[in-house]
Amino acid sequence: MPAEENEQIGQAPLAPTPRAETGTRRDRRDAAALALKGVPHEPGASKPDPIVVVDDMLRQFGGLTAVDVEHVEVQRGAITALIGPNGAGKTTFFNLLTCFDQPDSGTWTFNGHSLTGVAAHRVARLGMVRTFQLTKALSKLTVIENMRLGATGQRGENVFRALFRSVWRTQEGEITDRADDLLARFKLDTKREDFAGSLSGGQRKLLEMARALMVGPEMVMLDEPMAGVNPALTQSLLGHVKDLREDGMTVLFVEHDMDMVRDISDWVIVMAQGKVIAEGPPDSVMGDQRVIDAYLGSHHDAALTEEDEEQVLAEAEEALERERAENEEAKH
Amino acid sequence: MDWTRILINALEASVGLQAVVFALAAIGLNVHFGYTGLLNFGQSGFLAVAAYGLAVTVATFGLPFWLGIVIGLVGAVLLALLLGIPTLRLRADYLAIVTIASSEIIRLVVRSVTFEGTFGGSDGRQNFAAGFYSLNPYPKGNYNIGEFGFPERVMWILTVGWALVGLSCLIVLLLMRSPWGRVLKAIREDEDAVRSLGKNVYSYKMQSLIIGGVLGSLGGFVYALGQASIQPDIFGTDTTFFAYTVLILGGAARVGAPVVGAMIFWVILSLTDNVLNQAIDAGYISSSIINNTQVGQFRFMLVGLLLMILMIFRPQGIFGDRREIALDAR
Numbered sequence: 001m002p003a004e005e006n007e008q009i010g011q012a013p014l015a016p017t018p019r020a021e022t023g024t025r026r027d028r029r030d031a032a033a034l035a036l037k038g039v040p041h042e043p044g045a046s047k048p049d050p051i052v053v054v055d056d057m058l059r060q061f062g063g064l065t066a067v068d069v070e071h072v073e074v075q076r077g078a079i080t081a082l083i084g085p086n087g088a089g090k091t092t093f094f095n096l097l098t099c100f101d102q103p104d105s106g107t108w109t110f111n112g113h114s115l116t117g118v119a120a121h122r123v124a125r126l127g128m129v130r131t132f133q134l135t136k137a138l139s140k141l142t143v144i145e146n147m148r149l150g151a152t153g154q155r156g157e158n159v160f161r162a163l164f165r166s167v168w169r170t171q172e173g174e175i176t177d178r179a180d181d182l183l184a185r186f187k188l189d190t191k192r193e194d195f196a197g198s199l200s201g202g203q204r205k206l207l208e209m210a211r212a213l214m215v216g217p218e219m220v221m222l223d224e225p226m227a228g229v230n231p232a233l234t235q236s237l238l239g240h241v242k243d244l245r246e247d248g249m250t251v252l253f254v255e256h257d258m259d260m261v262r263d264i265s266d267w268v269i270v271m272a273q274g275k276v277i278a279e280g281p282p283d284s285v286m287g288d289q290r291v292i293d294a295y296l297g298s299h300h301d302a303a304l305t306e307e308d309e310e311q312v313l314a315e316a317e318e319a320l321e322r323e324r325a326e327n328e329e330a331k332h
Numbered sequence: 333m334d335w336t337r338i339l340i341n342a343l344e345a346s347v348g349l350q351a352v353v354f355a356l357a358a359i360g361l362n363v364h365f366g367y368t369g370l371l372n373f374g375q376s377g378f379l380a381v382a383a384y385g386l387a388v389t390v391a392t393f394g395l396p397f398w399l400g401i402v403i404g405l406v407g408a409v410l411l412a413l414l415l416g417i418p419t420l421r422l423r424a425d426y427l428a429i430v431t432i433a434s435s436e437i438i439r440l441v442v443r444s445v446t447f448e449g450t451f452g453g454s455d456g457r458q459n460f461a462a463g464f465y466s467l468n469p470y471p472k473g474n475y476n477i478g479e480f481g482f483p484e485r486v487m488w489i490l491t492v493g494w495a496l497v498g499l500s501c502l503i504v505l506l507l508m509r510s511p512w513g514r515v516l517k518a519i520r521e522d523e524d525a526v527r528s529l530g531k532n533v534y535s536y537k538m539q540s541l542i543i544g545g546v547l548g549s550l551g552g553f554v555y556a557l558g559q560a561s562i563q564p565d566i567f568g569t570d571t572t573f574f575a576y577t578v579l580i581l582g583g584a585a586r587v588g589a590p591v592v593g594a595m596i597f598w599v600i601l602s603l604t605d606n607v608l609n610q611a612i613d614a615g616y617i618s619s620s621i622i623n624n625t626q627v628g629q630f631r632f633m634l635v636g637l638l639l640m641i642l643m644i645f646r647p648q649g650i651f652g653d654r655r656e657i658a659l660d661a662r
């Protein structure tokens with residue numbers, strides 16, 4: 001990694017999480033790789049130091065099973081990617097883990113705390129902070145106010161103390177300093193006083209991520225942080241995600257771009273139709289037949305016979321004809 | 333036509349009892365709707381609870397004035413809790429439905445024949461304001477500058493009323509500049525985002541509902557004391573919607589907006605009322621087109637028209653920030 005990027009980290013500590021005593025980004029990556037080395041490449045594999053453990057989690061919407069996870073563990077201090085085709089249940093799984101949605105059954109723990117029945121805001125206070133697939137910038141707050149909001153334990157957030165500025169002014173100053181550091185890191189410092197609603201889609205993604213870091217989380221869960229972000233910005237976002245691991249945080253993120261997943265993740269969990277179907281380091285997972293099947297549909301290689309093809313064509317033509325006739329009728 | 337009289341009436345309306353009452357009601361709504369995004373369609377319920385709390389305590393039970401005030405305030409807090417506990421965890425529309433229904437329930441209960449002994453039925457309650465006017469520091473007489481002015485009783489209630497308006501604005505200003513206010517505004521924008529940052533959204537919404545309700549209830553006290561008499565039908569849904577009109581005229585989420593909105597609202601009503609009535613009396617407008625009894629309704633149509641024009645050309649209200657409205661279109 002270029003020395004320049006490491007310097008940047010040194011200047012601006014991310015969050016109050018104790019900074020890694022050990023040196024560079026590469027060390028962390030190697031440490032994560034080493035820890036995950038002996039873990040078998042199979043769904044539900046147990047990790048040496050899991051921060052999240054999920055058991056028998058089930059969530060159904062009417063007849064549709066969105067999430068049905070038997071067992072899954074997320075390694076502390078590593079970047080884990082959660083991939084899978086559209087509708088695989090990744091976002092639902094995120095919602096369940098962070099208590100934004102309740103499962104029909106199942107148990108899961110974060111840092112050994114059971115999260116069953118815990119309110120969503122408490123999960124964040126325990127140190128598990130998430131972002132949303134559809135970015136939630138607080139439009140009519142300025143960028144800096146968005147950032148300040150993220151800080152926890154604010155004295156001025158109590159209604160009685162709020163009335164007396166002297167009680168919270170110093171703390172507000174500290175929070176603002178921290179926010180400004182983060183904004184600089186995320187290249188949003190020029191937008192400081194703008195309404196968050198006036199930011200572009202990519203900038204909102206950056207803001208949401210930076211705001212989540214203001215909470216000072218132990219684990220960050222990012223739902224498609226790179227979606228809609230231009231390639232140049234993607235590179236810097238990737239850098240930021242790696243920095244999180246550098247700062248001792250655990251990252252779980254959803255992403256569709258395989259190159260990106262390969263680039264930054266230490267471990268990949270693959271979901272399809274609500275189930276975890278494969279796990280492993282990026283390279284091994286992407287060669288997995290189950291994963292390819294899940295993405296392309298299991299019959300992708302069974303070519304159509306000529307007869308089938310003709311039948312399909314005939315049906316399509318018939319349907320078109322019918323539609324045309326209906327349209328004619330409608331006109332008269 | 334007597335233009336001096338028309339202008340003086342308008343001036344008196346701008347600082348009069350109604351302006352004070354609706355400024356207070358709208359300041360409360362501003363906390364609910366303007367800052368937190370809570371759709372409270374039952375603000376008149378808070379005014380009613382305060383007014384009846386005071387009137388019933390003093391007139392029905394013969395207890396002291398101050399106790400009446402305390403009971404009215406406690407009533408407003410309880411009403412907020414009652415409305416908030418079942419609805420604030422649900423989607424925003426549930427609060428709207430529950431509040432509009434509950435304010436009507438309150439009105440129908442206090443006007444019912446069954447409870448006539450306590451609440452006075454449709455005649456309401458009188459004879460409860462003596463304790464308040466015994467504190468009046470203004471000696472008997474008229475306090476006029478030229479023709480503009482009020483007698484000592486009105487001076488007293490207006491002094492207290494505007495002091496309450498000032499105090500309420502100060503409280504709202506301090507709160508909304510604080511981190512507490514920031515959480516409220518963030519909830520208005522997106523409550524899930526706020527939750528994901530570790531804030532107890534439910535608790536903040538409840539606090540907002542209570543504070544806005546109590547501020548609105550001050551309007552109920554001022555009205556009751558100013559008129560020295562209350563009737564249930566004052567606290568109908570019109571009152572709530574006038575308060576919303578006042579708020580939107582001024583510009584939601586601006587501290588002073590409800591005050592200026594209320595003044596403008598009552599000035600317009602006074603002007604249209606006086607001008608039309610005098611024009612009809614003087615024969616400038618034929619009474620076959622509109623007569624004096626229709627003027628009362630017609631002026632509200634004019635306010636409605638004005639509001640429409642305002643929303644087209646200045647959707648942010650008089651004080652609002654155009655940039656904020658532009659964000660909604662994105």
Ligand SMILES: Nc1ncnc2c1ncn2[C@@H]1O[C@H](COP(=O)(O)OP(=O)(O)OP(=O)(O)O)[C@@H](O)[C@H]1O
Nearest residue numbers: 061064066084085086087088089090091092093133
């Ligand atoms: N609130 C809901 N009501 C009904 N069905 C839902 C709901 N939320 C999700 N689903 C269904 O659950 C399944 C999983 O959805 P989810 O959003 O978790 O997918 P995803 O893996 O995040 O997909 P994508 O990659 O497109 O974001 C989908 O079939 C979806 O239709």
Ligand SMILES: [Mg+2]
Nearest residue numbers: 090091092133
């Ligand atoms: Mg999703």
